[in-house]
Amino acid sequence: MGEEQAASVTKQFRQFDVVTDYSDHEYAELKNPPINTGSATYKTIMKEWKVLRDSLPESIYVRVYEGRIDLLRAVIVGASGTPYHNGLFFFDFQFPPSYPDVPPQGHYKSFGLHLNPNLYDSGYICLSLLNTWPGPKWEPWRSTMLQVLVSLQALVLNEKPYFNEPLLLIWFEKLSTRYNNDVFVMSCKTMMFLLQKNPNNFEDFIVEHFRSHGRDILTACKVYTEGFATVGHYQNEDSFLPERVHVSSEFKDSMTWVYPRLVKAFEKIQKNGPNDPSLRNFISQLDLMIGKTKAEYIQKLEENKEENKKRMMKLDFFGKLKEIFGLNTSAESNAAGIEASLLEKGSVGTKGIEACY
Template sequence: MENPRSFTFNQFDVVSEVSGHHYLSSSNGSDRFTDFRGAVYKKIMKEWRILQKNLPESIFVRVSETRIDLLRAAIIGATGTPYHDGLFFFDIAFPPDYPSQPPKVHYRSFRYPLNPNLYCSGHVCLSLLNTWRGETCERWNPSQSTVLQVLLSIQSLVLCENPYFNEPTVRRFKSPLDTESLKYDRDAFVLTCKSAIQLIRNPPEGFEPLVTAHFRERANAILAACEAYANGRARVGFYRDVGSPGRQGKNKISKKFLVSMEWVYPEMVEKFKGIGAPVESAAEKLRLGAEAMKKKKEIARRQREGVWGKLVRKMKGILGMKKKKKKKKKKKKKKMIID
């Protein structure tokens, strides 16, 4: 269940232009976008009507009255995923022969590799866009497919629970609790937090009120989730809200994740305060429990030891194995003598 919003920002709206759009500098290539009697123009107007009537509360779209071939969309990450409470922006362009070809979609990535289908370059890998192989029924169908379907697919199939399994080389029958899957979730959450920081610094034009209002409202929940995950009180993606940790139980505290959270957390507190979020009660630094503190001390100790310390530990491990082997050989010899 999604968190209800207290702020108002229209799901769909027409604006004069979409500044900074990834495809803005590219020529629209045809007068088909200005010929209101043409098939392409009429199809795009139909797309606008579909979006206006059917967008879910977690997706927002702005279209341009001067360049009807361009639109920009924002998607809120769903609960139950490592992308919860994040904002994800996509620049979309209709080709001149639309709908014969699917729209072009560019993800505003900040160069963060937070999903197997969303590249650092902004490329979006999705069967519906014909950018990934798939069954015929999954690919773009000019007579049926729509931009709304593209946005819903990105939200449900890309920004999903267990994104690690979107990797084509990963075997699907593995458990969601697979070590690599959990590690990927932690990394994705950290990069979602870093993306939030970047968006507050530089929100896409036309979406400034959404970025400010969304993070102002969700700030405390995001910070509480950071603490719960860093202390192993909840599995990444399943912190429901302030005061309700979601899936509880003992969760492994990752050293890498702990270090990342200790950097990200104060950065977010600072940015949230800058937009007027009510985070006065939030700690300036990440609050860690006994187990997390123990892990932190271990990290600090290993950092002090450096490369030499790693070599010493390896040598001790090797020598320990040799001693065990020698003991086993002695025991075997004793047995042989007794026999």
């Protein structure tokens, strides 16, 4: 299946649907009294379903359960411009018997990875709307499940998650960049875990999502490892920075471990099986593109070095002339004036000046 076909299949996956199998849900074993169809809790949950069915953003998908209306599962697709881009992040929720007087309780499917200050490796979710984090609290009869999901997407899985921690200041930008690198590695590991064990009712969605976006993910791995773009900001070759950024040895080592395993995981889900040559052909082309881009960066660096060398020689030459003529202003800004003065005095011909630098 080609990328366009895979993307089409992903789009056909309903954003909201009612299903029956909740056996792997985090709160499946939680036994609360059945919710009476005439209760305020039941009516509120039905309203929540309608809002979710009509108003979900394109990158959030939800499943609710016919036999357990108190349970809900959602997946959020990591947004472009963040270290979570193209990743999938699963959340299980349970509506307590006193809902909506109290917020839903939630659990993040972490696979033991702590990839956000608000999402613990235990699955614990820190979010003000769930009354588990500083900020605006859950307001009964006003707050909604949709607000919770949108907050997770926009406020938690954001461009600079390092600053989700209270009291961290903006001048810790370098630490934020390093944190984004770690987050991207953990996001890639999460992809592999999801492909090994698909959460129920999302099996087809997960496979088709990574068939559609796998090549972009692999390209991002290479681009970030080589320093062509900072983590989270690769979209295409237009995203490449004018100069390569420094990449830590720790990040390079992590990606050296992750990349080949991610390739194998994506190979297994190819439509024609792991021996499908299309992905391997893509990787060969990707390696050629990376090699060519590295050579272009090196050439540009050498050209810049040569230009800087000529500029410094020129400044040094005019600095010495400044001493001779007793000028007090900067040599660089008065270079043209000095040259005109020399020509006027007839001391040095134009060719002589050029020969000096």
